[in-house]
Amino acid sequence: MTCRDLIDVLDDYLDGRLERDEVAALERHLAECEACRAYLATYRKTRSLGARAGRVEMPDEMKTRLRRFLRERVG
Amino acid sequence: MPHGVIDSPAMTSDEQLLLSRAAAGDAGALEGLMGRYSARVYRLAYGITRNQADAEEIVQDVFLQLVLKGAGFEGRSAVGSWIYRVTTNVALNKRRGKRREVETPLDDCLPTFKADGHREGPRALLVADWSQRPDAELLSGEARQILDEAIDRLPEHYRAVLILRDVEELSNEEVADIVGDSVSAVKTRLHRARMALRELLTRRLGAEAR
CATH class of the missing domain: 1.10.10.10 (Winged helix-like DNA-binding domain superfamily/Winged helix DNA-binding domain)
Structure with a gap:
């Protein structure tokens, strides 16, 4: 497995969708490749950070305005 | 693993009922739909547009569409999927034609x-x-x-x-x-x-x- 092969299947690896032999090959590559270890760690962190950053709250006053908007439009 | 939060059959029929009642003018049903979906619609709208004012307009537009078009909902997909689809389309349309210089190839x-x-x-x-x-x-x-x-x-x-x-x-x-x-x-x-x-x-x- 090369770095390119590893990066191509990273999501499947993190989502547990790889076959056992594919996981073994990927982990053998990881053991030997510092750059891919860093890539995996930062890719995994990016996924979780993006998810947390996206969990924005709808402001309460916006909910109030939504109710008012719908009352005015549809009664 | 994601758990397919919009595909439960029980939730789907319950939500179809809410949607049809909201479309028929039932304020309580509309409130129920808003309780379940307004925060999700806002998150998606904001996530796509990255602009709070745009996201607010999209939320209003989406819920208006739910009321006006909900009666025609045929139930081929879950209500949740339909709401996400409407939101995505409205948000992407709103973004169309806006400045894109901050985006990177x-x-x-x-x-x-x-x-x-x-x-x-x-x-x-x-x-x-x-x-x-x-x-x-x-x-x-x-x-x-x-x-x-x-x-x-x-x-x-x-x-x-x-x-x-x-x-x-x-x-x-x-x-x-x-x-x-x-x-x-x-x-x-x-x-x-x-x-x-x-x-x-x-x-x-x-x-x-x-």
């Missing part, structure tokens, strides 16, 4: 490889690992600004699948149904979005990690 942010399949680039950047920094630190202050700028630079249809998959925790199949694309196209877009985001973050945060 993704190819500039994807890893490049030598002929033998190993990555190329400055070694210090290749091995930079900022993943041990605590989330609380990365989600506040200057690091948060770096993260927000990186997200802003993704094209909006990439942000749409990121939000649906990573924030709303839908499956690849559900996301594909919502955005009207194949599962493999969704997986490719997600991977490219995550790689680009990782690259943009590493260029800024990696310098501090070395």
